[in-house]
Amino acid sequence: MKKVFVSLCMAGALVALSSCRSSKDAATLSSISGEWNIIEINGTAVVPAPNQEFPFIGFDTSTGKVFGNSGCNRMMGSFDVNAKPGTIDLGAMASTRMACPDMTLEQNVLSALGQVKKYKKLGKENMALCGSSNRPIIVLQKKAPTVKLSDLSGKWMISEAGGQAIPEGMEKQPFIEFNLAEKRVHGNAGCNLINGGFVADNENSSAISFPQLVSTMMACPDMEVEGRVMKALNEVKSFGKLAGGGIGLYDASNTLVMVLVKK
Incomplete structure (x- = not known):
């Protein structure tokens, strides 16, 4: 069995190698x-x-933004949308700094992305990211949509907003609760109550926005967290599941602006 597995892997590698050099897969x-x-x-x-x-890894070809998860941490960066078709440089990727029990996969992902210079089609559905020598470094498979509106149902604690973690032990811990039947949300931004509706898109299962949020007007000693929470909610255009659990809310450029964890 082992010999068969190895031969199949070698065959796959040879197919990927030829694809990086073949003009028909440009x-x-x-x-x-x-x-x-x-x-x-x-x-x-x-x-x-x-x-x-x-x-x-995700590519926003309208803005040149790159985003994703390398196995433990979120990663982000940019690429030149005006570069010659088939060429791309991912050497300047940044990532968050969370520690996980095993960082081997993450290290391999980031190291490989740093060598990428080109991309080519690989079969009907996959994509090969290649180095300067045309060697395939990474094979990508299109990620099927895995989120639906029902995934948002219920109460969620806001653990991150505007790229910063929400401090633990706040007197009023920020949260948001979705009432899908009424298409409304209720929550607390860190000081004041928030209420309003949300807008979803039947043709895009991951699209969501909060155009009609209102809040109470109470003043608290520290309004910094609340300011970040409200700003992030006003920027939200989509949502998705995060590796390791939780829901991510993203702005129009696919930048993660809020992280929700189940209450």
């Missing part, structure tokens, strides 16, 4: 748009740990 900028699971690094299949999702 890719346009629009072909990398969206979110992709990272399923192979340097010829080795990525095998997530139990209860762990695949690391993924």
